[in-house]
Amino acid sequence: MIWTQKLWIFTVFLAVLSDVGAFNVSIRQEQYEELTGSSVTLHCNFDWKNDTPDLAIISWSAVGTQPGDQEVLILTHYYPLKVTDIKPQYEDRVALDLDVLKGTANLRLSSLTVADDKIYECRFWIRNIEEKRQAVTTRLVVNEPVSKPICAIQGTVRQGENINLTCYSKEGSPPPSYAWEKWEKTMGSRRQFMDPTATQDGGVLSLYNISRETAGLYTCTSENKVRASVCKVNLTVPPNSPQPAFLGALTGAVAGAVAGAVAGAATSVAFAADRVILGLVDRDGGQTPDKAP
Structure with a gap:
């Protein structure tokens, strides 16, 4: 029984010892939802366990929600130099709210667009006795009203x-x-x-x-x-236009007249041909004149 108690105390001691100099990074909420044109603050909290590092690099990046989307670096902050490098496409639209005492490294985004609808990552790299890295992610959903159809x-x-x-x-x-x-x-x-x-x-x-x-x-x-x-x-579906009766009769009359004229012309041509072919010819080869009535 005594040996078991000593073993438990030793295990707790190792756990406490391993936590010395450790740090934790966390987010306040897993998802934010905003409208286009608005602003949002993405919260990132950290705890250095009272062991301030010699050097820390804090960065925010974003990646789209579709497979194959590339990660885009938004900004990088160098501690204790107090230098923040913001990428040109995000200038005048993002800022880092860093408070070492409170343990916050929040990202402020303004003038949101649909392109800002992404997954955001808060990443820490610190160097003290050894290097340590931690990162957490949060989702930003940007809604846009439908335009008039x-x-x-x-x-x-x-x-x-x-x-x-x-x-x-x-x-x-x-x-x-x-x-x-x-x-x-x-x-x-x-x-x-x-x-x-x-x-x-x-x-x-x-x-x-x-x-x-x-x-x-x-x-x-x-x-x-x-x-x-x-x-x-x-x-509006207009009615189909029927053909007027008088127009049909007129069309038939015109067609009949044209057909009659064509038939008459053909008869005249045939009659003239008959006169040439069937006319009486005298023995001298001349045509016999028509007899007077």
């Missing part, structure tokens, strides 16, 4: 044709979802437009074999978690 018609608006109604927002993060609705005049209200003669794919509403019943006021709603915006299309 643009509605358009693709195809020929004529009965029996197939057309597309398109709806697209150029801006928006996360990417917007689209929903088409049609005003029902008889009901005086809107309904989500999905029937056997229509399909939706993203912001495209396909209408097949359109008719006058297809006509109406269509609205498209582009929406993400920040905002929703609407555009409208007033679809």
Whole structure:
């Protein structure tokens, strides 16, 4: 029993000894969520255990969320020189809030854009008796309101044709979802437009074999978690134009007259040929004059 107690005390002593001169780096929260144009402070806390290093290098970097995205260095601070090197693309937009006594090395970002939607890393490298490194990461999500969508018609608006109604927002993060609705005049209200003669794919509403019943006021709603915006299309399907009766009769008469004239000309040509071929010829080779009536 005594031997067990001594072994436990020795183990605790080793643990305390190994922690001398150690330091810890941590973050306040795993994810931040902000809007474009706003500012944010990413918190990074550290504890040197009252053993201030001879030299420390603190850096902030960022990497995109897609596979293959390259890490980008934002800034590097050198302690105790109090020198901070900020990369040109981040100048006038970032700052390091460093407080050694409080153990904070926070990154302040302003004028956020969708391009700032990344994973950020706070990294420490210190040198005292030995070199030590630690790093922690946090996620910054930058949301952007959807821009006003643009509605358009693709195809020929004529009965029996197939057309597309398109709806697209150029801006928006996360990417917007689209929903088409049609005003029902008889009901005086809107309904989500999905029937056997229509399909939706993203912001495209396909209408097949359109008719006058297809006509109406269509609205498209582009929406993400920040905002929703609407555009409208007033679809008019004109009736097919039937051929007037008098126009048909006139066309037939003209065609008949033309055919008669062609037939008469052919008969005249044939008759003239008969006179030449069948005319009486005298024995001297001259043509016999027509007899007087």
